Structures are given as C-alpha cells and as structure tokens.
Amino acid sequence: MKGRISPNPDKITSKTFCHTGGYRSKGEELVYHLLKDIIKYQDWYILYSYQIPNNQHINKPEGSDIDFLIIDKKMGFICLEVKSSIIKYEDQIFYNKDRSKNIWKVIDSPFDQIKSNKDSLRSMINESDNYFFNWLVVFPETLTFKHKEFDSHSVILSADMNSDELVEKIKNKVRYNRKFHLKEFPNNFYSEMNSKEINS
Numbered sequence: 359m360k361g362r363i364s365p366n367p368d369k370i371t372s373k374t375f376c377h378t379g380g381y382r383s384k385g386e387e388l389v390y391h392l393l394k395d396i397i398k399y400q401d402w403y404i405l406y407s408y409q410i411p412n413n414q415h416i417n418k419p420e421g422s423d424i425d426f427l428i429i430d431k432k433m434g435f436i437c438l439e440v441k442s443s444i445i446k447y448e449d450q451i452f453y454n455k456d457r458s459k460n461i462w463k464v465i466d467s468p469f470d471q472i473k474s475n476k477d478s479l480r481s482m483i484n485e486s487d488n489y490f491f492n493w494l495v496v497f498p499e500t501l502t503f504k505h506k507e508f509d510s511h512s513v514i515l516s517a518d519m520n521s522d523e524l525v526e527k528i529k530n531k532v533r534y535n536r537k538f539h540l541k542e543f544p545n546n547f548y549s550e551m552n553s554k555e556i557n558s
Contacts, residue, residue, distance in 0.1 A: 361397030363390075363404040374406075385442030385498045386425055388519060393426065396521050403429040408479075415478045424475045425496075431550050433532045434490030435479060438514075439472035441465070445497045447505055468495045469508060488546070490539075492532050 365374065375387045386406075393404050408427040415422050426438040444455040446462070453462040476493045483489060496514040497503055503513055511534045518527050539546060 359398055361400050361402040363394055363397055365406060367394055383442050385440045388498045389426060389440050389496055392519060392521060392524055396525055400525060410475060410478045414482050416481060417474045422475055436528055437472055437476045437493040438496050439468045440496045441468050443499055445500045492535055494531055
C-alpha cells in the first residue's frame, strides 16, 4: 500500500455514505472504493467528506464539505465533487434524476460548489505555502456530459470509472492547469509537500 484513505476501509459501515434524510450516495461509494484500489500504487493521501468549518467557508455560513480531497506532494490538493445518478444541464440549469420517483430535480451547480470549496480550502492554508489547487466534478453514473460552458478536462464520467482512467483524468487536469498557470503567471512557483506537511 503506497497511499492512504480516510476513513480506512475497515471503518466503513452501511451509514458511511448516507446523508441528511437517509439518502445514500451510490456515486460517493463508487468513487471511494475506486480510490481505495488506486492508493495501492499511487502515493496519495485521500480524505472523504473533508469538512470546511462554518467560519472559514467563503460563501456558505453553515460550512460545507469536499466529497474527496486528494493530497499529493507534487500535484498539491485535488478536490472532487461527486454527483450520483444521471446529471443533465439544460438552459443553464442542472438536473439530477430521482430514480425512485422517475423525475428530474433541480440542483445547485456542482461546478460552482467545488470551486467555492476549493477557494475556501485555499484560504485555510498558509499563504506562504504556495501549493497547487485543482478541482474536478465526478458524475460516476452519467454517460455523457458535453457543454461548451464547461471544460472537459474537469469532468469525470462513468466511462472513466476504472483505476487507470481515473488516475489519468486527474493527472491530465493537473497538467492542463499547470500549463495554463505557467503561461499566465510565468514567475509563479508552486511548493511541493513533504510527508510531515501531508500528515498535518
């Protein structure tokens, strides 16, 4: 085992992926078990449902959580926002398929949500530690999602839900963003983390 994931697999129960109202996130469960396999060969430290305190979130007074926070000493922080079931986007509105009732429900933009969480996380980190921050949205049960408003590098779909594809998708997003930042901010240099910093 090269990496770590929290909570540990032996701590997982039937309630781990349940949310308010008893809703169980099949998508988060799928992603967790995939990441659990990935850390066998990737030296990643992964936190499930990382809480951003209510007094440190830049947009939500009640606080929020990052579904999965991946920490890598070279790539920095990668935030994943997972949306279960089928997701669609029409007329600038996001919908989630409620399979139990066979209806579409309006949901908040997962892109706005994860970007806000990523920015809140960045504000919690010492500014002198210039780490690299990235984010992706994961739709593990959605086959297609193509819209010109959204960067394809930032979306993980059901076809990407295997170890090799998921790792490559995450690394591609980091590479893509690094190239962009290098072009826009050529004098910016990003810090690498050591084991002590990752553990803290």
